[in-house]
């Protein structure tokens with residue numbers, strides 16, 4: 001190594017270590033203790049025009065605080081507990097838990113991780129449950145979209161609208177999200193720590209298949225172990241506070257850790273596409289002003305009951321543009337077999353039968369005129385409903401989006417182990433023993449526990465089962481709904497092969513790769 005470089009490196013290492021010992025500055029302190037925050041974030045009191053918003057911020061993945069930008073929204077003044085209960089109480093939301101006491105998800109009146117707004121508001125001051133959910137469409141008219149998103153490519157780029165609500169504070173891990181977001185706070189206070197995407201190689205990111213765009217860091221944000229995670233000491237960061245009535249533009253893939261404080265925290269995030277260019281041709285005719293969200297088309301919206309559609313891909317850049325390129329570049333156009341080959345490439349962990357079923361249903365959704373093969377004009381003409389129906393078949397449904405989530409929440413193996421242990425202890429298994437254990441040891445609900453036990457004792461006279469009658473067949477029958485949902489997992493080895501084959505595919509077809517942004521780092 002060149003001696004000058006050795007010297008610079010030495011300085012860099014010493015710079016983050018205290019004088020008299022090898023314990024790095026900020027070791028075991030909260031995130032950011034290693035150095036003062038010195039990456040400034042712009043703060044604006046007037047909303048930039050969409051063109052300026054693109055040129056100065058979105059294009060460069062530069063965050064910006066929009067002070068007061070949520071205050072015009074009816075939601076800012078109207079959305080008290082009482083109002084939400086009276087007007088939207090029966091609508092459903094997705095719940096997560098603060099995970100302080102145990103790792104289970106909270107149970108609402110609609111099952112694991114699912115509640116009505118009414119029941120949530122009656123209980124959230126005394127529970128560790130918080131809402132992370134798609135915002136029901138009935139509530140869109142009380143949320144105003146900031147003028148900076150109301151023309152040009154932004155206008156049709158809303159992917160998903162999320163609602164976030166908690167009581168008594170809480171904190172997130174250090175992570176990044178796939179989409180751009182305008183995150184507006186309607187009640188409470190949030191402390192943000194943010195780290196630009198270029199520092200990602202230093203953040204000790206947990207392994208995930210490279211096709212995922214989100215990601216999280218392994219560091220404990222309350223107590224960063226700089227001996228275990230030494231690269232963190234080289235990261236520059238930003239620190240600021242968002243108050244009720246403020247919004248934040250959080251660029252795609254920007255790392256962040258958020259601390260919510262105050263009695264109530266209530267926020268809405270408008271997720272928008274990972275745009276690569278900006279077409280402003282409608283900006284001279286389109287009104288650039290605060291506009292109700294209900295005047296926009298959102299790619300994935302949700303009525304407040306049934307299956308949610310959180311976390312799906314962008315229908316334009318993720319779906320249409322990719323399909324278009326493929327239809328254009330393949331001689332016979334886009335066919336079911338093409339979709340099948342693509343699925344085999346992207347989901348190597350699944351067997352052909354499963355992927356063939358997906359390809360059949362997915363292609364049927366796309367092929368609205370039953371042509372058997374689609375050219376690029378056909379793809380251009382597809383509406384969002386059709387593209388959405390295709391993606392719902394193509395991508396795997398996130399179980400927590402569905403009402404049957406509980407079948408994927410606990411494993412069949414865990415439940416079998418518990419049944420056998422209980423039965424061994426007592427020589428038999430009674431309904432009440434089983435259901436009690438299923439709820440208290442595995443965090444399940446009475447409804448699904450009852451299904452298991454009903455199946456175990458099916459065709460018997462007594463409402464209990466003796467240990468000698470607990471055959472493998474009986475257990476498999478009782479847990480059938482769990483067993484059919486077991487999914488194979490992508491391994492790091494499969495992922496490496498996947499990346500190689502994807503590169504080859506991209507070369508052949510010329511499809512810009514929208515997934516896996518980790519490879520595209522700018523230099524530090």
Ligand SMILES: *[C@@H]1O[C@H](CO)[C@@H](O)[C@H](O)[C@H]1NC(C)=O
Pocket residue numbers: 076077078079080081186187188263264
């Ligand atoms: C914020 O929450 C507090 C406490 O629940 C409530 O009194 C207040 O009205 C809320 N403010 C807004 C703007 O919703």
Ligand SMILES: *[C@@H]1O[C@H](CO)[C@@H](O)[C@H](O)[C@H]1NC(C)=O
Pocket residue numbers: 032036037191239240241
């Ligand atoms: C970060 O900002 C918060 C308030 O916005 C402040 O209380 C805290 O001391 C800041 N942390 C650092 C390390 O500057």
Ligand SMILES: *[C@@H]1O[C@H](CO)[C@@H](O)[C@H](O)[C@H]1NC(C)=O
Pocket residue numbers: 306307397402403404
């Ligand atoms: C909801 O999701 C479940 C599980 O994926 C599926 O079986 C069911 O058909 C879906 N319901 C609707 C209405 O799409």
